[in-house]
Amino acid sequence: MIPAENPESPLCSAKACRAPAVWVLAWNNPKLHTPERRKTWLACDEHREHLSSFLNMRGFLKDVVLLTDWESAGGESAGGGSAADG
Incomplete structure (x- = not known):
């Protein structure tokens, strides 16, 4: 892991x-959640696929976006919590 x-x-x-x-x-x-609500998890390059698969298997994943694009588009706070928080 990279510090x-x-x-x-x-x-x-x-x-x-x-x-x-x-x-x-x-x-x-x-x-x-209501259909328009979006919660967020953040991912490094190494964990993007694993976290995406976890959410997708449950039918929860809606979008995967570069953090810089999310921020420039005015996305909700990308704090998101940890994957362990579900």
């Missing part, structure tokens, strides 16, 4: 990963 260079940088949501986030995984649990 974060800037402690203020968003970090990957994968359990125990301290790498800087590169991706935003926007998701929604239709049993709990």
Whole structure:
């Protein structure tokens, strides 16, 4: 795992990963959230596929976007929590 260079940088949501986030995984649990609601997990390059697969298998994954694109588009706060938080 790559340590974060800037402690203020968003970090990957994968359990125990301290790498800087590169991706935003926007998701929604239709049993709990309204259709337009988007929760977010952050992912480094190494964990993007694993976290995406986890959400997609449950039918929760809505979009995978580069963090820089998400921020420039005015996406919701990409803090997202950790993948362990579900």
